[in-house]
Amino acid sequence: MKKLLSAYRxxxxxxxxxxxxxxxxxxxxxxxxxxxxxxxxxxxxxxxxGSLPRGVTDVVRADLERSGLFSLIxxxxxxxxxxxIPDMGSVRSRGADAVLTGSIYQQGDGRFEVRxxxxxxxxxxxxxxxxxxxxxxxxxxxGHKIADFVYEKLTGQPGYxxxxxxxxxxxxxxxxxxxELQIADADGMNAATALASREPIISPAWAPDGQRLxxxxxxxxxPVVYVHTLxxxxxxxxxxxxxxxxxPAWAPDGQRLxVVLTKDGQxxxxxxxxxxxxxxxxxxxxxxxxxxxxxxxxEWIYFTSDRGGSPQIYRASASGGGAxxxxxxxxxxxxxxxxxxxxxxxxxxxxxxxxxxAIMDIATKQTTILTDSARDESPSFxxxxxxxLYATETGGRGVLAxxxxxxRVKQRLSVQAADVREPSWGPQIR
Amino acid sequence: MKKLLVPVLLSTLLxxxxxTGTFDQPAGGAAVDERSKGDGSGVATVTAPSASxxxxxxxxxxxxxxxxxSVMFDFDSYVVKDEFRPLVEAHAKFLVQNPTMKxxxxxxxxxxxxxxxxxxxxxxxADAVRKALxxxxxxxxxxxxxxxxxxxxxxxEATESCYAQNRRGDMLYSGEF
Numbered sequence: 125m126k127k128l129l130s131a132y133r134x135x136x137x138x139x140x141x142x143x144x145x146x147x148x149x150x151x152x153x154x155x156x157x158x159x160x161x162x163x164x165x166x167x168x169x170x171x172x173x174g175s176l177p178r179g180v181t182d183v184v185r186a187d188l189e190r191s192g193l194f195s196l197i198x199x200x201x202x203x204x205x206x207x208x209i210p211d212m213g214s215v216r217s218r219g220a221d222a223v224l225t226g227s228i229y230q231q232g233d234g235r236f237e238v239r240x241x242x243x244x245x246x247x248x249x250x251x252x253x254x255x256x257x258x259x260x261x262x263x264x265x266x267g268h269k270i271a272d273f274v275y276e277k278l279t280g281q282p283g284y285x286x287x288x289x290x291x292x293x294x295x296x297x298x299x300x301x302x303x304e305l306q307i308a309d310a311d312g313m314n315a316a317t318a319l320a321s322r323e324p325i326i327s328p329a330w331a332p333d334g335q336r337l338x339x340x341x342x343x344x345x346x347p348v349v350y351v352h353t354l355x356x357x358x359x360x361x362x363x364x365x366x367x368x369x370x371x372p373a374w375a376p377d378g379q380r381l382x383v384v385l386t387k388d389g390q391x392x393x394x395x396x397x398x399x400x401x402x403x404x405x406x407x408x409x410x411x412x413x414x415x416x417x418x419x420x421x422x423e424w425i426y427f428t429s430d431r432g433g434s435p436q437i438y439r440a441s442a443s444g445g446g447a448x449x450x451x452x453x454x455x456x457x458x459x460x461x462x463x464x465x466x467x468x469x470x471x472x473x474x475x476x477x478x479x480x481x482a483i484m485d486i487a488t489k490q491t492t493i494l495t496d497s498a499r500d501e502s503p504s505f506x507x508x509x510x511x512x513l514y515a516t517e518t519g520g521r522g523v524l525a526x527x528x529x530x531x532r533v534k535q536r537l538s539v540q541a542a543d544v545r546e547p548s549w550g551p552q553i554r
Numbered sequence: 555m556k557k558l559l560v561p562v563l564l565s566t567l568l569x570x571x572x573x574t575g576t577f578d579q580p581a582g583g584a585a586v587d588e589r590s591k592g593d594g595s596g597v598a599t600v601t602a603p604s605a606s607x608x609x610x611x612x613x614x615x616x617x618x619x620x621x622x623x624s625v626m627f628d629f630d631s632y633v634v635k636d637e638f639r640p641l642v643e644a645h646a647k648f649l650v651q652n653p654t655m656k657x658x659x660x661x662x663x664x665x666x667x668x669x670x671x672x673x674x675x676x677x678x679x680a681d682a683v684r685k686a687l688x689x690x691x692x693x694x695x696x697x698x699x700x701x702x703x704x705x706x707x708x709x710x711e712a713t714e715s716c717y718a719q720n721r722r723g724d725m726l727y728s729g730e731f
Contacts, residue, residue: 298710307597316595321602324705326669343602345658345731346700347673357598368677368701371670384674386699390681391674412674428671435671458668472668479667501668520712546669 151312153190157534162195163278166220171203171227177260183267187285192533206239216245224274235259238266242277251277284310284506288550290328290337291524295542312537318354326546329372334553338372338381349383351398362400373416382416382425393427407440415459419466426460437471463509470503470512481514483529494531507552515545613727619644625683627721632678634686645725646690657697658731659683660724664717665704673703683723
């Protein structure tokens, strides 16, 4: 009994140590390549921004600059009030094709109103504007919304600055590592730990509602699939069959998951309800089937299989039926991840012994390798399909990186003194 | 046999106190040990319970073959090599003589390539050990084969000799997982 008690005490102590040591390390983002022609835009500081404890303008600027699609034109320190039509000729003479003007108004209740307008200086027209109310602490969230607005007006595609990412940080000594499933804003800020564990965590997958994550945790000394509600921390085991349980993928309806189970033999694909009920086998193959991903229309499940001798990408109808081979070039093509419009597939290909991010136009099978690194893993599209987030290695350490779907824009996201891996880009919540 | 009874009981107790049901599909939510409020990010922090095991004397005595637990595999191979036959036979015999003992076989893979695909490769190694034990008389209900993929490398350098150490199946007994 004494031994039991001391074991329990140890467990408790370990738990408390983990909780108190929850890391607040931020991801820092470094731009390593930009678009060929960047859109020049002027974003003068918003009028009366000094009334806010922390500003909005810098958040907008950083988002747009980091996207690699815009260059910021300096207009000096003067604010451009939202109530005035700017002198577009003068803005244009500085080289800016668009200008964002904005003002902050203090409300009686401690809140603020932000009003902004976007102008096309070439056509000398207003592209639109908005008014939003905010609490002082919401400066980053509001800044991301404004950046989304500008991005969409100027590129025609929705922005992704208000989305979140999930990833796993491994830290601590090799003998006693700590794994944390972290959630951060798309710019790496506001990192928070959803799950801390002494055992590995892999394959986080966002539910379409952006509120839940499915993942594989090894805390039971074997891979088990959980669904975790971020706001409450409530977790549910959805697959813990005899053998291994892994590779969760949400159906677009948010009601079902595809998973990989070994309960009937080799790693095979199954579909179950998000509460773990209603397990049914999706396909039967003589080899390994793993890494499922649903097409956005819910029709197809893309996956990796070595049924043909080497790991290649296949797809099968989500309602069952035979599989079609999708990848043909090379002897190692894995981790297929479709874009939100269903037109492209990001995946990892082995190219002369190096594992690299590639993109395939599904209709034409045209394939392009997007990176020149050697240890790329786990690609994940931004909701607008423009960027691909992935894990790679530099200097023996795991880092996250992002590359645009045309290969031009490149960024690196890292956490000081820790290993970062298994990124997953969250959905666009409107 | 008498000698084994106490450790077996103890390990059963330990297994009962940790929350790691492994052989059956548990219903409902997992145990949540501790929650702390996040930092206004709308994310609550949860700490996963960690299981701790205790060895059993006969199984940890370095002079006993049963203390050896690893079966190593060749590159791209999922066959138990002849040199590991005596080891697998000894463990099969132990399982037959101790039908209440359960074993978890954890398969592992080297780190090259996709984590999930490596998880599937590790499973093939664990399955190879399970089938060998089963052919030698261990009951299916006693053994579970699972994979740790590339997540628990014994050696962390990017060299061939290091990769070789990570292509293995490890046998764990009740109380150790």
